Amino acid sequence: MIRLLILFIALSLSSCSSLELRNLGKSGASAGIAYMINPIAGVASLAVNRHDDQIAKLFAQVSDMNKHLTSIQDTLNQIKYIAIGMMVYFTLQEFGFFAAFKAVSKGVA
Secondary structure (H helix, E strand, O other): OHHHHHHHHHHHOOOOOOOOHHHHOHHHHHHHHHHHHOHHHHHHHHHHHHHHHHHHHHHHHHHHHHHHHHHHHHHHHHHHHHHHHHHHHHHHHHOOHHHHHHHHHHHHO
16 A cells, blocks of 8 residues: 555656656656565665756756856957957057058058
């Protein structure tokens, strides 16, 4: 009788928190059947299903973190190229290239 109750609980309260329809009943059914055959295997099956869901959530967090790291890297690249542009501008101004360009452009026109 207890095994039937556990089977019903495992089927109705699936430990799978995934929103995919194909996963909603599969984990509870497999855990309930495994518990009917061997109670230890049923509990282990529930634990494995719970860990599968936790791993799926962690992979989603990792992909979100990768997106954030990519945006941080893009921002740092922008800062780097702004700094390089400022150094090139300062160097050209320091050596008088802008004055030479003005003189040449006035002479041509």
